[in-house]
Amino acid sequence: MAELTMERPRENLESLKMKNTLEDFDFSFQPSIDKRQIEGLATMRFLENGENIVFLGPPGVGKTHLASALGMVAARHRFSTYYINCHSLIEQLKKAHFENRLPDKLKALGKYKLLIIDEIGYLPMDIQGANLFFQLIARRYEKVSTVFTSNKTFSQWNEIFADVTIASAILDRVLHHCTVVNIKGESYRLKERKEYMKQKQHIVNTLFEQGQN
Numbered sequence: 093m094a095e096l097t098m099e100r101p102r103e104n105l106e107s108l109k110m111k112n113t114l115e116d117f118d119f120s121f122q123p124s125i126d127k128r129q130i131e132g133l134a135t136m137r138f139l140e141n142g143e144n145i146v147f148l149g150p151p152g153v154g155k156t157h158l159a160s161a162l163g164m165v166a167a168r169h170r171f172s173t174y175y176i177n178c179h180s181l182i183e184q185l186k187k188a189h190f191e192n193r194l195p196d197k198l199k200a201l202g203k204y205k206l207l208i209i210d211e212i213g214y215l216p217m218d219i220q221g222a223n224l225f226f227q228l229i230a231r232r233y234e235k236v237s238t239v240f241t242s243n244k245t246f247s248q249w250n251e252i253f254a255d256v257t258i259a260s261a262i263l264d265r266v267l268h269h270c271t272v273v274n275i276k277g278e279s280y281r282l283k284e285r286k287e288y289m290k291q292k293q294h295i296v297n298t299l300f301e302q303g304q305n
């Protein structure tokens with residue numbers, strides 16, 4: 093990967109969460125995910141067709157992991173790839189607008205063959221934010237692919253985007269050519285935490301037993 097970054101320094105590969113790969117995703121822990129569907133997405137055909145992907149689900153189920161793992165595959169295939177958190181994206185767009193350089197910013201963000209917008213709906217968006225977001229989505233529509241992750245259902249997207257009309261204009265374009273991966277399951281973070289607590293309890297018990305002897 094380091095080699096790729098050096099060869100294509102402008103691609104911000106470091107912005108991807110490099111530790112997340114498809115190989116270390118435990119599909120058996122998340123049976124609602126169809127492994128073959130994810131493998132199909134990893135062929136990158138969706139990128140060639142300018143299609144989108146949306147990962148939906150509660151926190152900790154692997155949305156960011158899978159989105160960035162697909163980003164890593166795209167980068168390996170030499171597709172220009174950029175990962176950004178939705179909140180920072182909106183902040184950047186607002187700043188560009190404020191500094192009268194929105195067209196350049198939209199042009200730059202519109203060029204990535206793959207843009208990953210993580211965590212849609214974690215923080216509320218005001219009407220200006222929603223408008224700027226729409227402009228970016230409209231610009232990329234049917235040309236280049238975007239991967240989204242969200243902990244909100246599509247019907248809740250109306251609330252995220254402050255205005256129902258903007259929300260439906262966004263959803264229309266996002267979903268027109270799109271694979272939706274709806275993840276229903278337990279949080280992997282909680283699983284790790286539970287295992288850690290179990291281990292800790294085991295150590296306490298052992299020490300206690302040793303103390304008794």
Ligand SMILES: Nc1ncnc2c1ncn2[C@@H]1O[C@H](COP(=O)(O)OP(=O)(O)O)[C@@H](O)[C@H]1O
Pocket residue numbers: 112116117118119121122149150151152153154155156157158241280281
């Ligand atoms: N099925 C899984 N196999 C391996 N690691 C996982 C799995 N699901 C989640 N993780 C790991 O758990 C943590 C939380 O996952 P993440 O993708 O950030 O969740 P989300 O974005 O859905 O909140 C990350 O460190 C991720 O690598």
Ligand SMILES: [Mg+2]
Pocket residue numbers: 155156157210211241
């Ligand atoms: Mg996440």
